[in-house]
Amino acid sequence: MPNNLISLATQLQRKEISSVELTTEYLKKIKKLNKKTNAYVFTNEEVSLSQAKKADQIIAKGAPSVLTGIPMSLKDSIMTIDMPTTACSKMLAKYIPTYNSTVYTKLLNNGAVLLGKTNMDEFSMGSSCLNGFFGEASNPYDTNRVTGGSSGGSAASIAQDTCVYSLGTDAGGSIRQPASYCGIVGFKPTYGAVSRNGLIALASSFEQIGPMAKNVGDTKIIFNVIKGKDEFDQTAFEIPRTTRQNPIIGIDEDHVEKTADKDTLAVFEKAIKACSKLGYKTVKIKSKYNDIYAKLYYILAYAEIASNMGRYTGIDFGYSTKSKYIDTNDFIKKSRSEAFSNEVKTRIMFGNHMLTGENMEKFYYKALKMRNDLVEDYYLNVFSKCDFILSPTTPTAAFRKDYKHESIQESALTNIFALPANLIGLPSISIPFGVSSDNMPIGMLLTGKRNFDNALLSVAENFEKHSGYKVLN
Amino acid sequence: MSKYNLVVGFETHVELNTKTKIFCSCANEFGGEPNTHCCPICLGEPGTLPQLNKEVVRYAIKAGLSLNCKIPQIMSMDRKHYFYPDLGKSYQTTQSARPICLEGFLTLDSGKKIRINHIHIEEDASKLIHDAQNIYIDNNRGSTPLIEIVTEPDIASVEEAREYIEKLQAILRHIGVSDCKMQEGSMRCDVNISVNKEGEPLGTRTEIKNMNSISFIEKAISYEYDRHVDLIESGQKNQIIQETRRYDEKTDSTESMREKEDAQDYRYFPDPDFLVLRLDSKFVENIKKTLPKLPAEIKSELIQDGIDEKAADLLVKYKNVSDYYLSAKTFGDSKILATYILGEIFRFLETEEEKEQFNIKISANDLGALSLLQKNNKITAHIAYSIIPKMLKDGNPHTAYLTKEDLEGFDNTEIDKLCQEGIAAMPKAVEDYKSGKEKALKAIVGYVMRATKGKADPVYTENKILELIR
Numbered sequence: 036m037p038n039n040l041i042s043l044a045t046q047l048q049r050k051e052i053s054s055v056e057l058t059t060e061y062l063k064k065i066k067k068l069n070k071k072t073n074a075y076v077f078t079n080e081e082v083s084l085s086q087a088k089k090a091d092q093i094i095a096k097g098a099p100s101v102l103t104g105i106p107m108s109l110k111d112s113i114m115t116i117d118m119p120t121t122a123c124s125k126m127l128a129k130y131i132p133t134y135n136s137t138v139y140t141k142l143l144n145n146g147a148v149l150l151g152k153t154n155m156d157e158f159s160m161g162s163s164c165l166n167g168f169f170g171e172a173s174n175p176y177d178t179n180r181v182t183g184g185s186s187g188g189s190a191a192s193i194a195q196d197t198c199v200y201s202l203g204t205d206a207g208g209s210i211r212q213p214a215s216y217c218g219i220v221g222f223k224p225t226y227g228a229v230s231r232n233g234l235i236a237l238a239s240s241f242e243q244i245g246p247m248a249k250n251v252g253d254t255k256i257i258f259n260v261i262k263g264k265d266e267f268d269q270t271a272f273e274i275p276r277t278t279r280q281n282p283i284i285g286i287d288e289d290h291v292e293k294t295a296d297k298d299t300l301a302v303f304e305k306a307i308k309a310c311s312k313l314g315y316k317t318v319k320i321k322s323k324y325n326d327i328y329a330k331l332y333y334i335l336a337y338a339e340i341a342s343n344m345g346r347y348t349g350i351d352f353g354y355s356t357k358s359k360y361i362d363t364n365d366f367i368k369k370s371r372s373e374a375f376s377n378e379v380k381t382r383i384m385f386g387n388h389m390l391t392g393e394n395m396e397k398f399y400y401k402a403l404k405m406r407n408d409l410v411e412d413y414y415l416n417v418f419s420k421c422d423f424i425l426s427p428t429t430p431t432a433a434f435r436k437d438y439k440h441e442s443i444q445e446s447a448l449t450n451i452f453a454l455p456a457n458l459i460g461l462p463s464i465s466i467p468f469g470v471s472s473d474n475m476p477i478g479m480l481l482t483g484k485r486n487f488d489n490a491l492l493s494v495a496e497n498f499e500k501h502s503g504y505k506v507l508n
Numbered sequence: 509m510s511k512y513n514l515v516v517g518f519e520t521h522v523e524l525n526t527k528t529k530i531f532c533s534c535a536n537e538f539g540g541e542p543n544t545h546c547c548p549i550c551l552g553e554p555g556t557l558p559q560l561n562k563e564v565v566r567y568a569i570k571a572g573l574s575l576n577c578k579i580p581q582i583m584s585m586d587r588k589h590y591f592y593p594d595l596g597k598s599y600q601t602t603q604s605a606r607p608i609c610l611e612g613f614l615t616l617d618s619g620k621k622i623r624i625n626h627i628h629i630e631e632d633a634s635k636l637i638h639d640a641q642n643i644y645i646d647n648n649r650g651s652t653p654l655i656e657i658v659t660e661p662d663i664a665s666v667e668e669a670r671e672y673i674e675k676l677q678a679i680l681r682h683i684g685v686s687d688c689k690m691q692e693g694s695m696r697c698d699v700n701i702s703v704n705k706e707g708e709p710l711g712t713r714t715e716i717k718n719m720n721s722i723s724f725i726e727k728a729i730s731y732e733y734d735r736h737v738d739l740i741e742s743g744q745k746n747q748i749i750q751e752t753r754r755y756d757e758k759t760d761s762t763e764s765m766r767e768k769e770d771a772q773d774y775r776y777f778p779d780p781d782f783l784v785l786r787l788d789s790k791f792v793e794n795i796k797k798t799l800p801k802l803p804a805e806i807k808s809e810l811i812q813d814g815i816d817e818k819a820a821d822l823l824v825k826y827k828n829v830s831d832y833y834l835s836a837k838t839f840g841d842s843k844i845l846a847t848y849i850l851g852e853i854f855r856f857l858e859t860e861e862e863k864e865q866f867n868i869k870i871s872a873n874d875l876g877a878l879s880l881l882q883k884n885n886k887i888t889a890h891i892a893y894s895i896i897p898k899m900l901k902d903g904n905p906h907t908a909y910l911t912k913e914d915l916e917g918f919d920n921t922e923i924d925k926l927c928q929e930g931i932a933a934m935p936k937a938v939e940d941y942k943s944g945k946e947k948a949l950k951a952i953v954g955y956v957m958r959a960t961k962g963k964a965d966p967v968y969t970e971n972k973i974l975e976l977i978r
């Protein structure tokens with residue numbers, strides 16, 4: 036694959052090309068291609084070029100890391116002092132970040148070059164990337180289709196090669212689903228493997244920052260740079276090194292067949308065949324919770340969303356109403372009403388509803404208990420039989436922008452295979468594996484036990500070799 | 509006695525004096541230019557996460573152990589939601605489901621135990637300053653650490669209420685977790701009050717929020733008690749509603765706050781930014797080892813030493829006073845030292861603040877030595893009392909104010925002479941003594957003392973007089 040991380044790093048370090056040259060080339064490409072996809076919402080040539088210059092100096096001194104001088108993009112919910120960070124919301128459209136996220140600091144310490152901030156659904160609320168304040172993003176393979184979301188801009192920016200890699204965030208499939216729709220690799224690490232410090236929170240106990248790249252090898256390199264304990268995030272920890280010889284792959288065929296379309300099933304068949312080519316044993320697995328992932332997610336994640344969104348009052352930062360107000364409450368109400376989209380309002384209302392009065396016991400605490408039961412079930416009944424779970428990433432390839440989901444349940448289906456990893460905190464990776472009958476990318480999802488990120492990435496690297504996916508142009 | 513029982517419970521917020529705030533590394537200091545002790549974390553900016561200050565956990569456990577609480581093996585943090593400008597995140601991080609300390613008690617002098625339901629840790633809100641048009645926010649106080657100590661409704665009188673708060677203050681000051689200054693807001697009480705007849709179920713309780721003075725607490729409780737009793741007696745029991753009231757010191761009455769707060773649903777739920785924290789027994793044991801002697805223990809030792817109860821209470825009220833006293837005691841006489849401290853020294857330290865600080869120029873060692881001189885009759889109490897104010901002012905040791913003469917007392921032959929003079933001058937006293945009125949001797953001792961301007965050793969003098977009249 037052209038322009039992957041390793042090959043570019045080699046060229047940079049052999050001084051066949053400088054980071055400034057490479058960055059300039061990418062900036063030009065963004066100018067040309069961003070009209071098509073709207074993958075980027077902010078760029079700043081001056082910042083990018085000055086970072087590139089610094090990288091060239093490090094390379095000249097002979098002390099680079101693999102990431103030194105490599106241009107990348109970041110989802111717009113990841114805090115960067117150098118460029119705006121708005122979560123693609125009117126609420127934060129003029130927000131000036133006051134600190135850097137831990138992941139950005141780590142990338143900068145490795146000499147990375149930030150090209151820009153990528154489009155997303157407002158506050159990561161969505162699976163289409165049609166829902167941001169700065170306009171829709173379009174799938175580079177068919178601009179009438181969605182990139183997926185919420186990290187859709189990141190996926191598109193890699194797919195059209197307007198950067199080498201990106202970081203996205205995933206609370207319910209938000210890295211993996213757009214990765215699958217755009218034909219790239221997207222990895223959601225074990226919960227806590229990467230610091231969330233500086234990630235504009237959606238659903239705190241579900242989400243992780245993770246790498247998105249052109250192949251598994253690149254993903255691995257980026258992951259190893261951004262992972263680890265962090266004094267600013269007490270849920271972050273150092274994952275152990277893991278390997279798995281002769282892994283056993285679990286497959287829930289009934290579940291996949293019930294949900295996935297014909298094209299996706301065909302690619303899934305190929306993936307199962309790849310197992311035998313790789314000498315991996317496959318076993319049938321079954322979770323009794325297949326039908327309730329989405330319900331648990333709605334109740335628990337939306338409750339956290341409602342709570343996390345409370346800080347946007349327009350008082351200390353963010354959008355403040357320009358209209359007249361009677362008192363503080365009225366001011367807060369007007370600021371929020373004017374700045375949030377309906378999607379955001381819906382989720383806040385739903386989440387608060389789940390936490391109010393008797394619903395607390397009836398829904399929230401019941402769901403919390405079921406989430407624990409689900410974890411137990413996975414470890415007792417699924418991971419007792421296998422090391423990794425194979426499924427498609429999504430039931431279909433990227434849907435059309437004008438497609439109207441019939442219900443909230445139906446739209447949740449796009450993440451049906453991705454959700455258990457968020458509910459349980461598992462590492463999970465989407466690998467491009469084939470195409471649909473109309474040539475749209477289709478990804479396969481591998482999910483492992485908690486902390487088995489390294490082992491998962493190694494297995495994914497082997498799978499990738501048998502992928503039928505070819506980069507489309 | 510009224511036929512109605514008073515039933516009072518306390519929820520006391522105490523600001524911990526840790527170096528930094530509860531979730532970030534900003535300084536935890538009272539005052540300061542507005543909005544100078546804050547950072548993205550305590551301002552609740554997007555993307556920030558809390559880091560629980562371990563010192564806060566230690567301080568809270570110290571408080572719990574000192575109030576005889578159980579420390580559970582795990583604790584967790586919860587979010588309490590409400591929209592108000594004093595709360596940047598629109599939720600307060602607190603503990604609801606699994607607080608850090610459970611089921612303790614505080615013992616009153618009567619031996620009665622006021623049960624502690626639990627103690628939890630939480631962040632304070634920012635300070636709001638209102639003027640006619642605007643509300644200003646000072647975030648220096650935002651996210652400073654608090655503990656909330658919640659009692660059972662075990663307090664049955666205004667006196668018990670005062671004693672509970674005073675004892676609580678003394679304990680928390682002794683273990684060094686807070687200065688408990690009500691006037692500065694580092695200790696604030698919510699007091700809930702109900703009345704009932706003996707043997708009947710508890711009445712409807714009202715809560716008076718944010719009390720910042722013990723005497724106001726006393727007055728507010730008295731007022732509420734009378735109000736409840738009057739309403740019941742006049743057949744308007746249903747007028748007592750569960751509500752939050754405010755005490756107005758100007759009118760010495762309480763009024764309903766009529767804020768929506770009563771009906772508010774705080775939507776408590778586990779804060780996902782915290783892991784459940786394990787409080788292992790070794791950690792707790794180690795904290796236990798660092799606990800100093802508590803006021804109650806020191807007090808009972810003082811009483812054994814012969815100090816009266818009231819004096820003992822004053823000596824243990826502030827940690828610095830008690831530390832100083834205990835240290836001076838090792839060099840001198842405990843009873844005499846108590847009179848020095850509660851007398852001349854407390855007179856010199858006019859305000860409570862100064863007494864609490866107890867920043868005096870006399871070393872404990874020196875004051876102890878002075879008390880020994882008095883004890884051994886080298887000097888009289890009168891001399892000691894007259895030089896202590898000078899020592900406090902100038903900071904010189906006691907030796908600087910005592911002449912050789914003072915220290916040696918009078919030459920004994922001269923005292924012998926004075927004794928003879930006294931006996932000769934007061935034949936009536938001698939007669940009285942001989943007829944059994946022992947006190948009559950004091951008159952002659954007094955004569956000698958006056959003649960020596962108090963420098964004579966009274967014990968020597970008395971013995972000499974006895975010797976001469978026998």
Ligand SMILES: [Zn+2]
Pocket residue numbers: 529532533534545546547548549550551
């Ligand atoms: Zn701070």
